[in-house]
Amino acid sequence: MKALWLFLLLSINVGAEVKAVGVFYFNPFLGHVHQSPARRSPSLTTIQCGHPLKVIEDPNVTVSDEWSYVSVADWKGFVWKKHLTTKRPDCFQSRYPKFYDALSLDLAELFYWGRLHDHWEEGVAKP
Amino acid sequence: MKILFLLLFSFNSLAQNSTTLPQEKELDVVDFQNVKDVLKKDGLMQEVQKKKKEVLKIKEIRSDEEKKLYNWPTDNEFWPIATEYWLVKQAPTLMWDFDRPDYGLTQSFASILKTVGYIQKRFRLLAIDSPSPAHLSLPWTSDELCLVFSVPFARSMDLSKLEISLLLLEDVLRMEEGWLKDFATPANLKDLLGSNFKDKKPDLTPIFEVSKGYTKFIQEKGFSFQQQFTITKKMSAILKPHPELWNAYVRLLGKIDRLVKGNQVFSSYVKLYPSPEMQIRWLAPEEKIL
Numbered sequence: 001m002k003a004l005w006l007f008l009l010l011s012i013n014v015g016a017e018v019k020a021v022g023v024f025y026f027n028p029f030l031g032h033v034h035q036s037p038a039r040r041s042p043s044l045t046t047i048q049c050g051h052p053l054k055v056i057e058d059p060n061v062t063v064s065d066e067w068s069y070v071s072v073a074d075w076k077g078f079v080w081k082k083h084l085t086t087k088r089p090d091c092f093q094s095r096y097p098k099f100y101d102a103l104s105l106d107l108a109e110l111f112y113w114g115r116l117h118d119h120w121e122e123g124v125a126k127p
Numbered sequence: 128m129k130i131l132f133l134l135l136f137s138f139n140s141l142a143q144n145s146t147t148l149p150q151e152k153e154l155d156v157v158d159f160q161n162v163k164d165v166l167k168k169d170g171l172m173q174e175v176q177k178k179k180k181e182v183l184k185i186k187e188i189r190s191d192e193e194k195k196l197y198n199w200p201t202d203n204e205f206w207p208i209a210t211e212y213w214l215v216k217q218a219p220t221l222m223w224d225f226d227r228p229d230y231g232l233t234q235s236f237a238s239i240l241k242t243v244g245y246i247q248k249r250f251r252l253l254a255i256d257s258p259s260p261a262h263l264s265l266p267w268t269s270d271e272l273c274l275v276f277s278v279p280f281a282r283s284m285d286l287s288k289l290e291i292s293l294l295l296l297e298d299v300l301r302m303e304e305g306w307l308k309d310f311a312t313p314a315n316l317k318d319l320l321g322s323n324f325k326d327k328k329p330d331l332t333p334i335f336e337v338s339k340g341y342t343k344f345i346q347e348k349g350f351s352f353q354q355q356f357t358i359t360k361k362m363s364a365i366l367k368p369h370p371e372l373w374n375a376y377v378r379l380l381g382k383i384d385r386l387v388k389g390n391q392v393f394s395s396y397v398k399l400y401p402s403p404e405m406q407i408r409w410l411a412p413e414e415k416i417l
Contacts, residue, residue: 029208039226040224040226092204092208095198095200096198096200098198098324098329099197099198099199099200099329099331102329102331103331109216112224113211115218115224116211116214116215116218119223119224119254120252120253121232121233121251121252121253121254122233122249122250122251122252123233123236123237123249123251123252124237124248124250125237125238125240125245125246125247125248125250126237126241126247127241127246127247
């Protein structure tokens, strides 16, 4: 009987598929796709404002309300939900591309700039 | 037969005299005036003019769009980039990329702002693991605040969320005065903001100078006694209608005063914010001379 339950559970798990929720766009200036849903978790890749990300649902991956599970290029990782928008954002990089190029940010700067956006705590004094 | 020949000859010579030459006929064919007239009649000239205008307009739009790519950011867009650039460059010294719990400071600070009338004000906070600067407001946009606070500083005095929020409120008032921004603004920045650098080499020295300005202000210049007096008096006026906040502010200044006098790690605090002791005195009720 136990073996039958185990078989049933396994077959349910195998049958469950990764589902695409939709395409979202990265909103901050720079940021990271994280290995796990935590602020300081290692970065899989650095992305910049306007980068499209496929938000996915995987029954084998549990995500809190604050994070989204995304697929980008060959990576599958986690991005703050608050950093995603449904419409392509009006990014600094696209408004001032030559100025941005002239900044000539190196890899370490790009990495830290992305990290910075993981650390900002944003709020508003609501009435 | 002779008569017929004569007639033909005479007709031929007549025809040659009265009609145009073949070359002239050819000219007739390529007579632009004639072509123009025909085109005018068909309305094709107007069509060509219309197309020419359209092409010109498209070229102008494209040229404008290409020119826009070389724009300098506006004042509102420059400062967040300059501030973040400084924070990125200072990452090793400020140590903001560290593990920390959620202090719930966002809600506490929002509540203080709301209490003192900064309704709908947006803000962003960054916790740092360095003891200095203990707390600071950095230039950002006109409708959002950017604040930094030191976790070791808050921890060493066991500051509550309310006390940290009061310190940050001080910084909001300082930012409104614009002292740090004015100090860090290079002379040529105002001319560059919103300008265009097409066909020129982009000069990004102002962004580097802003960074140097921030560091110099924090490490060397600091706020003056007069500026501290202005802020303390403003804080007092803002907090007076809320006695519990006013009392918490006075107690907080006392804590800081004791810390900076007793702990060497935070002795540089008074360089940036002179002086907690004087601030307490400025808050004390004025003695009436009878």
